[in-house]
Amino acid sequence: MRSLLASYVTEFYNTPTGIWKTTGNFGVSPPAGALTVLESGEVLEAVGANEYSLTVSSSLYNSASNAWSRGPNLINARKFHTTTLLSNGQVLVAGGANDTTVAIASSELYTR
Numbered sequence: 001m002r003s004l005l006a007s008y009v010t011e012f013y014n015t016p017t018g019i020w021k022t023t024g025n026f027g028v029s030p031p032a033g034a035l036t037v038l039e040s041g042e043v044l045e046a047v048g049a050n051e052y053s054l055t056v057s058s059s060l061y062n063s064a065s066n067a068w069s070r071g072p073n074l075i076n077a078r079k080f081h082t083t084t085l086l087s088n089g090q091v092l093v094a095g096g097a098n099d100t101t102v103a104i105a106s107s108e109l110y111t112r
Contacts (some may be wrong), residue, residue, distance in 0.1 A: 010061070010068075024067040033058075034083040037092050038112060044071060047091050048079045048108070054099045058110070075108045077082075083110075 001075045033048040043061040045103065058071035074093060078082070081096030094107040 012061075012063075022068075022074055023061060024065075034081060034093070035082040037083050038085065038091070039089050040112065042112075044083070044091055044110060046074060046081065046083050048077070048081060048092075048096065063078075067076060072110070076104060078104050 011020045012023060013020050017110075033046045036044045038044055041063055043063075045059045045061070047057045047059060054077035056073040056075070056077045058074060059068050060071045061068050072097075078093075078096035078098065082094050084092045084094070086092055089112065091110040092107055093110060096104050098104055
């Protein structure tokens with residue numbers, strides 16, 4: 001029997017220094033969603049799915065504290081979605097599929 005071990009540790013790459021930095025443990029579930037760097041420097045992860053099922057949760061990474069925290073819930077649980085930082089600072093979460101892999105023809109906005 002083959003098993004999958006999910007990691008709760010994440011790393012970020014610092015382009016100017018060329019160094020990878022290990023972040024704090026990922027508190028909600030292993031990273032499985034779309035990541036978006038916000039204007040504040042925080043990173044939003046619209047999770048989409050954890051190791052068991054689809055989820056509406058999101059997480060925020062704060063580089064100053066090197067820690068992940070729980071973010072606001074999405075309206076719809078979705079996987080294979082995209083996120084885009086808009087010029088007004090909001091994040092557009094669009095498309096994807098539900099737990100039976102049926103396409104979701106909707107979008108939602110995240111505002112910090």
